[in-house]
Amino acid sequence: MVWVVKSELKEDYKVFIEFNDGTSGVIDFYDKLLNDHRQIIRELLDLEKFRTVKTGLDTICWDNGVDFAPEYLYEQIKIQQKAA
Numbered sequence: 901m902v903w904v905v906k907s908e909l910k911e912d913y914k915v916f917i918e919f920n921d922g923t924s925g926v927i928d929f930y931d932k933l934l935n936d937h938r939q940i941i942r943e944l945l946d947l948e949k950f951r952t953v954k955t956g957l958d959t960i961c962w963d964n965g966v967d968f969a970p971e972y973l974y975e976q977i978k979i980q981q982k983a984a
Contacts (some may be wrong), residue, residue, distance in 0.1 A: 902974045903958035915953055915960060917973055925977035940966055 906918040910926055913933065918924040933944050943964055944950045952963040961967035 903970045904955055904960055904973065907953060907955045907960045909951055909953055912947060913950060917960060917977065919970070919974055919977075923974065923977060925980055927973060927976050927980075940964060 902919045902921060902923070904917055905920050906916075906924075908916045910916050913930040914926050914928045916924065916926050929944070929950070933941055933950075936942060944962060944966060949962065949964060953960055954962075957967060959967050959970040959973065
């Protein structure tokens, strides 16, 4: 089981994430936010709201209540690492 131990906003919609097993990387959330039909997710296109990102509940979360499963975030970083 993996969980987020650290997160840091890097620029606009990009967040550095580090997991308990040492895996880390930067995820660009722009396309995910833009293409999601749920209003609560699309709210994060507002950079002021997006910048409220923080580590909590073993993942990353925002002040409006949005969070992503740590397994999803982990998978996204692993996909990026394989593509590199």
